[in-house]
Amino acid sequence: xxxxxxxxxxxFLLLTGGxxxxxxxxxxxxxPDFYSRLHGAGVTDTLxxxxxxxxxxxxxxxxxxxLKLMLILLFLLFTAPTATHAxxxxxxxxxxxxxxxxxxxxxxxxxxxxxxxx
Amino acid sequence: MREAFxxxxxxxxxxLAISGVYKPVILxxxxxxxxxxLWLSLRMKVVGEEHAPAIFGWRLPVFWVWTLxxxxxxxxxxxxxxxxxxxxxxxxxxxDVPFRTSVAKVVYGNTCTLxxxxxxxxxxxxxLVAHALDQTSSETLTSGRLARKVLWLEGSPExxx
Numbered sequence: 001x002x003x004x005x006x007x008x009x010x011x012f013l014l015l016t017g018g019x020x021x022x023x024x025x026x027x028x029x030x031x032p033d034f035y036s037r038l039h040g041a042g043v044t045d046t047l048x049x050x051x052x053x054x055x056x057x058x059x060x061x062x063x064x065x066x067l068k069l070m071l072i073l074l075f076l077l078f079t080a081p082t083a084t085h086a087x088x089x090x091x092x093x094x095x096x097x098x099x100x101x102x103x104x105x106x107x108x109x110x111x112x113x114x115x116x117x118x
Numbered sequence: 119m120r121e122a123f124x125x126x127x128x129x130x131x132x133x134l135a136i137s138g139v140y141k142p143v144i145l146x147x148x149x150x151x152x153x154x155x156l157w158l159s160l161r162m163k164v165v166g167e168e169h170a171p172a173i174f175g176w177r178l179p180v181f182w183v184w185t186l187x188x189x190x191x192x193x194x195x196x197x198x199x200x201x202x203x204x205x206x207x208x209x210x211x212x213x214d215v216p217f218r219t220s221v222a223k224v225v226y227g228n229t230c231t232l233x234x235x236x237x238x239x240x241x242x243x244x245x246l247v248a249h250a251l252d253q254t255s256s257e258t259l260t261s262g263r264l265a266r267k268v269l270w271l272e273g274s275p276e277x278x279x
Binding site for chain 1 (some may be wrong): 132135136138186189190193196197199200201203206207208209210212227228229231232233234235236237238239240242247249251255
């Protein structure tokens with residue numbers, strides 16, 4: 001009975017992860033400009049990965065494998081935002097203009113500034 | 119030096135956890151790789167306060183759970199926008215970075231990017247510039263909700279309103 005419940009939860013998580021992966025892909029295509037497409041890719045980076053790894057962890061039970069899966073997730077959640085930020089920063093330096101709402105401040109005034117070492 | 123010691127402990131633990139094979143030859147290889155990584159890190163001068171094991175203590179797991187909830191919430195929001203892309207109103211948001219330590223500043227920038235809907239464009243000593251997908255997404259930053267949480271994580275007192 002317990003095994004059944006764990007399997008069911010695992011399937012649910014794996015399927016949800018898959019669905020969010022597809023949604024991220026759709027977002028990547030449907031959003032209008034480079035910066036907003038990053039948000040679409042962000043869905044695949046985060047919830048999709050989290051759901052799939054937790055789903056797999058339920059399949060593996062408590063073992064060394066679970067620890068490895070959690071480490072994969074941890075590294076992914078640390079590196080994915082870094083990569084996204086690197087892309088966005090590169091686009092900003094390369095003067096890619098974002099499509100913005102009228103009330104929003106512009107990106108141009110931040111262009112000359114540099115990221116400082118903190 | 120203290121940080122280098124902690125880094126070594128982390129690397130040894132990580133190697134032991136991932137390897138799963140504890141034969142003498144393999145262990146020697148493990149020691150060699152730990153020493154190589156340690157030497158490279160020291161040479162690159164990247165060993166710093168972030169290698170302390172209890173850097174945020176018990177607050178870190180709590181912060182992770184809070185972040186997980188935020189990730190799920192913002193994901194659902196962005197997923198909804200994916201199916202009606204005409205509803206987005208992209209904007210640039212600038213916020214203060216009121217933290218003492220550099221680790222907290224990086225956590226702030228990283229968590230901002232980690233929640234879909236906001237991407238950190240630039241992080242300087244006292245300012246964060248982010249791109250947000252719409253009003254609801256930008257609220258995490260403009261209302262200071264995330265900043266307050268990171269201040270709590272850092273152990274700093276909350277700013278007076």
